[in-house]
Amino acid sequence: MNITQLRLMVELALPIIIIVIVLLELLLIPFLGRVSRRRRVRRVTVRIVIFLTIILMVSIYPVVINAPLEWHIAHVFGNGIIFRIDLLSLLFMIFAGLIFLVVSFYTAVDIKNFGREKSFYSFFMITYVATLGTLMAGDLLSFFMFFEIMTFASYVLMVHQRSQNVIEAGSIYIYFGIIGGLSILAGILILSAYTQSYEWLTLGEKFGDLGAVRYVAAGLFILGFGVKAGMVPLHHWVPVVYPKSHLSVNALSSGILMKIGGYGILRLFVSVIESTNGQSEQMLNGSLLTLENIGGIIIWIGIITMIVGVIAALEQEEMVRMLAYHSVSQMGYVIMGIGVAAYLGFDGSMGFAGGFYHMINHGIFKALLFMVAGAVYFKTKDKNMYRLGGLYKNMPFTTIVAIIAAFGITGMPLFNGYASKTVLHHAIVEAHVYGHSSFFWAEQFFMLASAGTAASFIKFIIQIFFGKRAEAHKDVKETYNSGTVAMVILAVGVVAIGLFPNALLDYFIIPAARTLNYDAQFIDNYLVGMNVFLYDDLSTMLPVYSMGALIYIVGMRYHLFHFHLPKQLNPESGYYQPAYDKFIAVTKKVLNKMEQVIIKSDVFIYGIMLLVLLISLLNFL
């Protein structure tokens, strides 16, 4: 069998091959690990399987760049399901594979002391295949199936520590997930009922003439995906569950799972734009108007998300919680980019590129930051930033990596965050120029959020790695293990993308934007050959960093970082469990009272019925 035959086979059945490989691995996992030597084999097989799937996915890139691949599988769910891989999903799939692979290196350090590796790696692989499935799905039903499997499997990963308070926190994750899933289901049902189509591709065709229904459907979708993406005000699960779960799971969740929410919203808008080919003028205008209205709202939601996230992050003492809020805040950037992609209609390619690009970049540096936090936590057993300090002497490698990641997230030129933030900045400026003037303020908020991020990470780096070292941490020593490998890979990624920001744009994002019906002239003018290292763009970072430094100094000087939200607004105060208990208690009380009434009224009804029966019998006689 030569290479071409092999590739043909892959082309013929890639989704099936991936699913089958992962299922085989799932069957294998329980049999490894009775002996501790085999546990190592298990970890290695997990990595090999993920690596294999990455190779498979990369191998179809030359095909996908010409035309999307489609597979139909009949009979499942009645109408059959469709897998469809275009450039957008392929890049996400490869990226998901890479994040899972890197995290699987890190898990070896993280999970080892907790045991139950069998269940962890099983659900790790299930989450992996479900994530890929979500991205591959070409129809709404299979998309929803994989999405739900992903939610449930990642829930098990989240609560892997399994103590009482972890499970309570996890409940918030799962119930938020279920609410999100139900609202997506409602959206799918409404769209399917009114358009009679189950495919992403044909979904948008009839979108233009749906009337108010399209807003309802889109709203439900955004609500559902927003939960997963941590969109304010649906972000409550993020700060609650993150500190309670393993750091590698956090890296996974911020690295890829939250992105699936963003991907969902993006896919929704993109499929509307994609299917406008050959539509009547009226329907086209209807679609575009809807996109514009929804996109405008989404941009503002994104702005609110980034501001709320960054302010909350500044107030945190715990590393993990701070990073969790930064995940929310960074998803705000992504959501804003997606909003621009919809708001400007065919001219939204800049927003598309920005949102898309930032999802990838954020995945990389946020996973890295969680790993850094983990490296510090494993050695010092302390998550509180204010109690740490001066660790650069003990952990030089971690310090360097942390600084690289911090440069990434704050948008330092030559690191990856800068590239995508610049594209996003262009996008919001375009929304202002080509769209409504109110987005001028959006841009200001964008800068403000960036400054807040800078302040927050100045604080992060200084509090942990510089300044005064606590006595207890004097003997902390860095160890090099497979976790280090993971961090190196990600740090190299941050720097590589930062040095060559156009590589991803040229090979994936711009071709993807072209296939999606975005205005070709617009793409040629603004995106192709885009140079992010121009003075105009570089100079925007200067006020950002100086303001960030100012915020940091003022905040530290006047103790502004210890301000806390009132209890009712603070998601961490754990009011969900009492609310649930109270709800149950109240229903019980009400129902006990009602029970008597119901029984009495039942007796009454039966009495009347028997009476009628008797009377009518008498009538017959």
Add this chain to the structure above:
Amino acid sequence: MINIHFPIFILTLLLAFATIIPLQKRPFDRRFQVIMMSVLVVSLVMAIGELIYVIDHGAYSYTFGSYERGIGIEFLVDEFSVLMTAVVIVIAFFILLYSIRDLEHEIDPSRIYSYYTLIFLLLFAMIGMIFTNDIFNMYVFVEILSITSVAIIAIKNKKDSLMASMKYLIMGTIGSITVLMGFALIYMVTGHLNMTLIAEEIVLVWEQYPLNILLAMGFILTGFGIKAAIFPLHNWLPDAHSSAPTPSSAFLSGLVVKAYVFAIAKMIYRVVGPDISTNIGLTDYILIFAVLSIIMGSVYALSQTDIKRRLAYSSVAQIGYIFLGLGLATDLGISAALFHVISHAFMKSALFLSAGSIIYLTGKRHVKDLSGIAYTMPVTMTVFCIGTLGMIGIPATSGFMSKWYLGLASLDAGQPELLIVILISSFLNALYYLPIVISAFLQEKPSRETIVVVSTQGTTVPRSMKISMALVGAGVIIIGLFPNIVMDIINMAVPTFIE
């Protein structure tokens, strides 16, 4: 051509076997068990043969003793009734396989033969009710079914099950009388007992007697509503289902209730007809009670702490779904309702059987006591988990497909508010089912050792129970992934409901 007699053969076989059982002198041994299971296998084979015949040749009516229609009793053998029969027999097979070991600790050994007599009579009545096309004949089957289902609760001979069966008996009798009254009123208006003839007659006369027909249908719906446990008439159900032996609960919740629902579907659509039903406002009432059932059933279930009671109240909510589909009075609505009849039969049997084996092994019924139980009973809790996911409506379980079809049907009928009801109820389902699963799988309690020690039945669930549970659970997933197995047949049968 012998296929056309299969429904009668099934009924005779079941009845004959039911009458033979009490003559047994030998102890309850392997030989009897094999014979019993093979009777079910034979009837299943016949049901499947019949299904193939009906799919090929279409529905037909079968008159007894070559009397003409209207004088003799008539069976209407259509696609759905045969499918339903097959499902009844399949699930009955699994439940009986489960019951062989489970009954040992649930009821007195001397009563085991009586129990199986009752079960076979119950199956006989249920299948008769599914096929019959004659309202008086239906009444006879309803009575047999009511009495036997009371008896399989009371057979446990504990105080609470006797109380529950007494309650059920009284309620059931009121229901039966009410149904009979409704039938009498219909006979008064039309002068027929055969459903087809009634339907022909009613089209002509309904404008003259709209009130009579509404009253008659009111009686019939109330009567069957009591037996099917629609919301304000559900009082008997939680007691009965929770205090009965586990196989009985699974029978009652998974199958018996559905037989009444199917009877209601027949009465509304085959006898009165969808147009007239909508015209006299019948379907609106059904929708109101369906919504009430869905919400209140879930809310009640939320406040229960006994696992079996929780499942029982959840049945009330699920019956509400079926009524919701029926109340829409559209093709899609009816097919969604019929699909849910079958899907719920599988899910609820899976749930009751797995809850039963928890009780079998540990004797614990309180939901708070089930923490960490999955460590000792992985198979049982996996089946429970599948049932739970089905109830919440996670894709790849049959419950999702029911919700999907119901949602599409309610949107198609122009009633999106019903979709909201379905979603709220799904969330409520998640609220009361998931904590059980989560604590069973994820919470570790120091007492997990004691769970094993307390048990008097050995340390594991018997293999026959495990196998039957696992197969029912697999059924949930297979129907969830390939709903067309069921849905194609239902779609063939729907035109016989709506012309």
